[in-house]
Amino acid sequence: MQFKTIIEPFRIKTVESIRRTTREERLKAIEEAGFNLFLLDADNVLVDLLTDSGTGAMSAKQWGGMMQGDESYAGSKSFYKFKSAVQGITGYKHVIPTHQGRAAERILFGSVLKGGDIVPNNTHFDTTRANVEHHKAVALDIPISEARSPSVVLPFKGNIDLELLEEQLLRNKQKIPIVFVTITNNSGGGQPVSMANIRGASHICKKFSVPFFLDACRFAENAWFIKMREEGYAGKSPLEIAQELFSLADGCTMSAKKDGLANIGGFLALNDDCLAQACKNELIRTEGFPTYGGLAGYDLEAIAVGIQEVLEEDYLAYRIQSVAYFGKQLTDAGIPIVQPPGGHAVYIDATAMLPHIPVSEFPAWALSLALYVEGGIRSVEIGSVMFGQETPASMELVRLAFPRRVYTQSHVDYVSEVLRYINEHKSNIHGVRIVEQPAVLRHFSARFEPIGGSLQ
Template sequence: MPIRTIIEPFRIKSVEPIRWTTRKEREELLKKASYNVFLLDAEDVLIDLLTDSGTGAMSTAQWAAVMQGDESYAGSPSFYRFRDSVQEIMGYKHVIPTHQGRAAERILFSVMCKKGDVVPNNTHFDTTRANVEFTGAEAVDLLREEGRHPEVIHPFKGNMDVEALEALIQRVGRARIPLVMLTVTNNSGGGQPVSMENARQVSAVCKKYGIPLYFDACRFAENSYFIKLREPGYAEKTPKEIAQEMFALGDGCTMSAKKDGMANIGGFLCTNDDIIAQQEKNLLILTEGYPTYGGLAGRDLEAIAVGIQEALHEDYLRYRITSTGYLGRKLTEAGVPIVQPPGGHAIYLDARTFLPHIPLNQFPGVALTCELYLEGGIRAVEIGGLMFGKAAKMDLVRLAIPRRVYTQSHIDYVIEVLLEVWKRREDVDGMELLYEAPFLRHFTARLCPTAEVAAAAR
């Protein structure tokens, strides 16, 4: 049935109040937070689009499953329900729970990588890159050319450049590449999907050289639905069938269950390799917990077991993709530059084009996130020069939509605020960096508007 009016495929059973603030209050709060929206208190944010990670609303079925949580230290039945649910979709032999996705990344790369290694990806996300580099390995992005241009419309802009992958393997040698990773959907690349054909080609190259292929599977359900909508031959398949076909092309995955696991905490690491799995479990015990709980309560395992299946429901996916697309379409109609076409979990503003008067070394993405908060209490996140430094190919501002949290009226409010900022975009000032941490600096960085820095210097 064609959707004319977008409605949420759920009823609201419980509500949480959100607090209005004045412009003057927000000016003071942002200055106190050193112009880094990560440092704002959540209660001072009206619409929080900082991330879709762990910020979703759980369903009645998930809350019912929580009550089944068995908190036994070892061999909990909650673990086996969790494992079976994951294996039904991913199909991998070993399922290792972790407290969240970056813990899975740390364990995977700590076991498989060493100094001098090279890890190719379509685009590494911030924690992925940091965990690769922490081992002394090099994280290399191999995004196809169309994915590097926000304005270009292509159905699968998250695809890896397969020719570049093979050229990299031949240049550095197979021995220096412990694994290849494919991120679905490609978060840092604008939430863009990867096609089944591209995954198949990447898998073929990996098999040719005997290199394991791992998926960063955080948003696998959304990627599967985009394949259903856009790739020939998949219209009649269910999102679950598509996901199963894609995971069969790989040797394992990392997963933040805070995304398409529909849970507030948790993640896991999967592999088919018995030796690697044992090494990963040994490290898990050292830093996360016993392999049947991995840093999670039994109730969290139960919530993930249900949520990862719910993420594949077509009614939910249709609504989510349609609602996000609505936001993107309204902004595009008004001339606001975004990454095209709209992604599944977020809209990405092209900050370089939005604020062309701000030099790249003055962080146009950070400036735009600050202006969105000042104008309407909206918190977004910069994905660009502050997050990735010199490795940034674009300066984007991500508006990540939490799952099953905000209604269409909230989305309309976001549009209204964005259009106000767009009207007076020439008045937005750049930012100077005052403090940075050695890793993942965007979380704790302190900044100041360039005009204030200049005034203080006079």
């Protein structure tokens, strides 16, 4: 008998208290934060779905490993344990630890990019785009066309458009020093990429002798979707699928704060000796020696354990089913989301939910504020505040990203209940305007005001 109740494949050993606040307290808190959820004190948040990056709960094995951390400056035992774990999954010759994924991006792009270059990707996420554009290069998003239609259901909606990729390489080969595919496609609704699509991108890049890299933050979740949805993979383990994924690329960047199940850390892994040496030189200049890369030995131990635990089938089944359960609750309530639900988050289509708010008044940002004020839930906008400084973003989404091994099904049910209430009263939600913003990555620190003067 296959029972339907989703149970967490772990027992809770330690708990952390969270504080309930009143609606009035939340109104005051968000006003003091300039109506920016990033600027809230975490103590004023009840359920924090801002990000799944570095916010997960570590296992007993990870904590036990941390107690064995070797803090030697050079050649620590913890580094070699970390390197062995990464190589066992990726197969790459060089493994360069970094303090998080954006450091790996900065080091890699600083070693390969110059002004006017183009970096094709299915969809760049915010820091990836910023690191490309910092070098006056173009972060070119070429997802399949269906990726921009939230209601369209496809098994691998995160795929890169292979025809457009080949067209770009034919036209601009001298300007394209590297090609990326992000797995899963975070900015595109957390959608997975098929093995066939990655193989196709790899073939095209080899044809033009251009390095092909993966942004592998959520490689394990992507591997699970391949196992569940792609023909020929049902009988393979997540590890075997991940190994095949990495074998098709020349290297990867990785934030271990996602599918490394760690609170900090990341790495750059690749096969090219000359590029690896250039990246190590930059690492030494800005992050640390190549056997610690800005991390403590105990961080390397945590990642070495976590990157293997994340491939356990019981964990992945629970993780993906929990997000799908939440997505179904919202769909059944008539709340429009990106379909099908992704692996780490559910993305609400704010344009469809709040048609009375024009894009110029940032409907997704307004919806995220309502979610906090009504229920104490912190989410993140992925729309024209994050990506639309020159032209509006292609979609106005609110992402509810679930930290790994942190919340239970009752938390999920609570978030669904709050969203149903908001949906019933959505005509009361008004747009916002920006009153202060930085030049780049404005969503982290911009300040806003409600149009009409108040959220009440």
